[in-house]
Amino acid sequence: MSDEAATVLGIDIGGTKMAAAIVSADGEILAKDRILTPAGDADQVFAALGELIARVQGDVAGGDHPAAVGIGSAGPLDQEHGLVSPVNIIGWRNFPLVDRVRALVGDVPVTLGVDGHCFALGEYWTGAGRTVDTLLGIVVSTGVGAGLVVDGKPMLGQSGNAAHLGHVVVDLDGEPCACGSYGCVETYASGPRMVARAKRRGWRPDEDVDAAVLAADAAAGDEIALAIFDDGAQALAAGIVATAVTVDLTTVVIGGGVAKAGPVLFDPVQRWVKRLAQLPFVTDLTVEPAQLDNAGLIGAARLGWDALRTDNSFTAVGTRSG
CATH class of the missing domain: 3.30.420.40 (ATPase, nucleotide binding domain)
Known part of the structure; x- marks a missing residue:
């Protein structure tokens, strides 16, 4: 699939809200939605995230599966094993977020980063x-x-x-x-x-x-x-x-x-x-x-794009390569 046709799913998870977006190769948000982060046990919180992801994917024509997923989460996290333990999400302690999301969206690259990293990456990319x-x-x-x-x-x-x-x-x-x-x-x-x-x-x-x-x-x-x-x-x-x-x-x-x-x-x-x-x-x-209202989502999606292009060869928006 060409870059022009492919999309990446960006996810931004915090103690107050969770957001998801479908993002194109040039950093454009094609569809997005958000919910309040629910209280409850690990599966209840993830079920709400799953519904959010399904809703966002359904908002894109054809409902195509993303080529990759990037996740920005409140920390701390264990990037090597794809685990998260957000301080303000009590139900998630060493929660296998990467594996659970991959099982939900299909066998595609899923990359995890701290939400602050994703904010910086989003502003770097398009902000x-x-x-x-x-x-x-x-x-x-x-x-x-x-x-x-x-x-x-x-x-x-x-x-x-x-x-x-x-x-x-x-x-x-x-x-x-x-x-x-x-x-x-x-x-x-x-x-x-x-x-x-x-x-x-x-x-x-x-x-x-x-x-x-x-x-x-x-x-x-x-x-x-x-x-x-x-x-x-x-x-x-x-x-x-x-x-x-x-x-x-x-x-x-x-x-x-x-x-x-x-x-x-x-x-x-x-x-x-x-x-x-x-x-x-x-x-x-x-x-x-900051210039962006959705820097964390865009930066999370950029993590997904970078997983697809390990040589970092695509052109960032506007002004420089990388």
Whole structure:
């Protein structure tokens, strides 16, 4: 089957929602759908995913089977054995996701990656990173996830869990993190942790509010909200610069729910990055918003396409080979 006729199934799995899409060779989404991630045991959660996949495939003319499948999942995961144990999907612990999906869709390549990796790969392929060969992608939401694309290929690491920027320690005397460490980027920059810290400082202490409300108050000039975003931005910048000097990159793309705060987040991030990035090869480090609404899905599909083309020979959208 030619590239023009073939399609790949991209799947994006998180604790809040699951999404699936049929994606063409040039990164175009032909059909997509999403559901809330259900509570329940392992088989109940997978049954919902199976229904989602069937529905998306049915939305494409002819209902052709995909040539490959790419999956982005919340971690941690065991890429070698195709197992996932998402922190926020209690029913899945060492769940054989790759084998179960392959049994569902047919004997095609099924590739698994961390959702942050897929976000970075999607932005690299068709989004804000499509003019560069190396980038760091960051998702700032209920947690802080990340992924690296280096010389046109995702850097997955030996276990498949590379680039966990959210758990880079930026404050040795910092707050406890859910991972068991202290002072991680995520403890300062994730939406829920920023809200909790703001409440401890007296911001809307008795209200049921989220990071979107905190961002709106910061944009309106609330001093506590602005200070909390500055703290989060400093932690993000420290993680960004640490990664940049390690990997030697100049392009950073940030997405996720908290990134929708816009200048409230990006202005202090850029200010702190400029302050912290002093070595000559990172002084031109740029930080910009994500361009795609479905970067994780597109990046997951790209994992599938890469499994079909191990020489990475097809042309990415618009500007470069790879």
